[in-house]
Amino acid sequence: MARYWICPNCGTRAIDDDGRDGLSHQQVGCAKCGFGFLFELLEDFYPPANAGFVACDKDTRVISAGKGVFELTGYGEGELLGKPLVDAFGLSGFSAEANPVSVVMEWGVRKLDQPLMLRHRSGREKAVRVDLFPAYDEDGGLLASLAPRND
Numbered sequence: 001m002a003r004y005w006i007c008p009n010c011g012t013r014a015i016d017d018d019g020r021d022g023l024s025h026q027q028v029g030c031a032k033c034g035f036g037f038l039f040e041l042l043e044d045f046y047p048p049a050n051a052g053f054v055a056c057d058k059d060t061r062v063i064s065a066g067k068g069v070f071e072l073t074g075y076g077e078g079e080l081l082g083k084p085l086v087d088a089f090g091l092s093g094f095s096a097e098a099n100p101v102s103v104v105m106e107w108g109v110r111k112l113d114q115p116l117m118l119r120h121r122s123g124r125e126k127a128v129r130v131d132l133f134p135a136y137d138e139d140g141g142l143l144a145s146l147a148p149r150n151d
């Protein structure tokens with residue numbers, strides 16, 4: 001069965017579809033940028049070209065901010081580490097009952113193309129498209145893809 005991976009730094013996709021069980025455990029990092037780990041997806045995903053990726057732990061706290069996040073949000077990785085995803089980026093545009101991050105964590109389902117607002121480091125509100133993916137390894141967590149939205 002094919003397994004799909006994405007680099008939380010540069011968004012490069014990797015597919016392990018040769019059926020050799022166990023090979024995936026040897027995935028040590030991104031073949032393109034050398035980032036230390038890959039995030040497994042249940043299905044393949046083509047990120048927007050200008051997306052920035054943020055990986056979070058099981059408490060939705062930021063553990064890495066990839067290439068493109070600074071350009072989009074003004075925040076460097078050091079300012080984001082350890083903060084809950086929603087607070088770190090001042091995400092809004094959803095009701096408390098329909099917080100897409102909570103839905104992903106609670107139900108283990110992906111939420112794609114969420115039209116949210118993000119607070120840029122400068123204080124400016126920015127329209128973004130957010131794709132959220134639950135982690136499938138035992139550590140849990142999630143991956144967020146943030147991209148500018150022009151509507």
Ligand SMILES: [Zn+2]
Pocket residue numbers: 007008009010011012030031032033034035
């Ligand atoms: Zn990479």
